[in-house]
Amino acid sequence: MEYEDQSKAFDPKYECLLFDLDDTLYPLTSGFSKEVTKNIQEYMIKTLGIEEEKVPELCVSLYKHYGTTMAGLKAIGYNFDCDDFHGFVHGRLPYTMLKPDAVLRNLLLSLPVRKVIFTNADKNHAARVLNSLGLEDCFEGIICFETLNPTNKDNSSADGFISNSEIFYISNYSARPDSDLELPSTPVVCKPFEKAFEQVFQIAKIKPQKTLFFDDSIRNLQTGKIMGLNTVWVGTSHRTDGVDYALESIHNIREALPELWEADEKDENIRYSGKVSVETTVRA
Numbered sequence: 086m087e088y089e090d091q092s093k094a095f096d097p098k099y100e101c102l103l104f105d106l107d108d109t110l111y112p113l114t115s116g117f118s119k120e121v122t123k124n125i126q127e128y129m130i131k132t133l134g135i136e137e138e139k140v141p142e143l144c145v146s147l148y149k150h151y152g153t154t155m156a157g158l159k160a161i162g163y164n165f166d167c168d169d170f171h172g173f174v175h176g177r178l179p180y181t182m183l184k185p186d187a188v189l190r191n192l193l194l195s196l197p198v199r200k201v202i203f204t205n206a207d208k209n210h211a212a213r214v215l216n217s218l219g220l221e222d223c224f225e226g227i228i229c230f231e232t233l234n235p236t237n238k239d240n241s242s243a244d245g246f247i248s249n250s251e252i253f254y255i256s257n258y259s260a261r262p263d264s265d266l267e268l269p270s271t272p273v274v275c276k277p278f279e280k281a282f283e284q285v286f287q288i289a290k291i292k293p294q295k296t297l298f299f300d301d302s303i304r305n306l307q308t309g310k311i312m313g314l315n316t317v318w319v320g321t322s323h324r325t326d327g328v329d330y331a332l333e334s335i336h337n338i339r340e341a342l343p344e345l346w347e348a349d350e351k352d353e354n355i356r357y358s359g360k361v362s363v364e365t366t367v368r369a
Contacts (some may be wrong), residue, residue: 097316098344099198099306101291105276105300106204106211109319110189110218110335113301117182124174125154132173150268152275152304167230167273168207175210185219188336193223196345197340201289202227203298205275206224229287230271233274276300277308286312297342299335303327314362 108118129135135143147157155170190333193200200223204211207230215221274281274336285292293313300306306316307327317330324331330341339346 089297097198098295099297100295101289101297102198102200102345103194103203103285103289103291103296103298103314104200104224105302105305105319106202106206106214108301109299110214110220111183111186112334113320115182117178120178120182121174124177128160128170129154129171132165132169133158151271151273152277153273156205156271156273156275159273160269162269167234171207171210171230175207175213177212178210180213180217183214183217185217187219190219190223192336192338193220198345201291202222202229203276203285204229206230208232228288230275232288233281233284276305277302279308279312282309282312282314297345299332 099104107121112119124143126140129140129144130137144154147154147161151157151160155167158165202211202215204225204227204279206214208227211227211229212221215224215227273286276282282293285291290322294315296314297315297317298309298314299319300307300309301318301320303318303325306318310327310329315329317332317333318324318328319335322333332338332341
């Protein structure tokens with residue numbers, strides 16, 4: 086005789102949904118990220134004393150190589166307080182640009198899977214974005230800058246200004262990426278680096294192979310894929326290496342991933358059919 090445990094048929098494919106925050110839970114077209122960039126560049130000019138004409142290109146280059154401009158600034162030699170940076174960059178944002186999203190709220194609340202935020206931003210910004218979108222009670226928890234960098238707060242100089250001799254000129258590296266010149270590492274733990282993902286898995290008790298990771302950054306997704314996550318690129322319908330699913334909008338979750346709801350529906354059918362949830366089928 087062959088015995089088959091029917092409970093395996095209802096083992097959910099995913100146990101956790103891991104969501105990026107900015108430009109993922111709201112669209113890039115909102116214009117909100119432009120306000121963030123404007124404040125970052127103003128901080129670089131006013132607080133760090135970087136020449137204004139060099140700031141836009143440096144901002145992009147640091148983001149490209151380090152995942153966040155702040156992580157890049159720390160790497161190349163600038164000393165400043167992280168709370169001060171976040172307060173300047175996020176504290177003056179027009180959060181009213183973000184409107185409550187009832188459609189997304191209903192989708193998230195209907196999902197029978199645990200949901201966690203994973204953002205490089207600070208906790209105050211994450212809370213204000215979620216509140217503005219009306220999603221503050223849709224997630225089990227938030228993993229943010231402070232979560233991953235509990236001691237990276239006070240390695241600052243008196244005023245942020247440092248001598249030119251102490252700065253690593255990333256433009257030299259960008260001009261000769263195949264040379265022996267090496268990029269300095271950053272003390273900041275953040276996406277897209279593997280260390281950040283390792284910490285998230287441990288903190289949230291996540292099994293990567295049973296987790297869907299939603300992000301608008303292809304580099305973050307590619308690292309996530311290397312780390313074993315199932316990946317969803319939000320903001321485009323075009324798949325590429327490192328991407329399992331691609332959504333033009335976060336609102337397209339149900340059409341692209343109906344299986345997230347199917348497991349719950351099957352479980353309900355069993356509970357209300359008058360049968361026990363685990364059956365044993367005997368085959369002669």
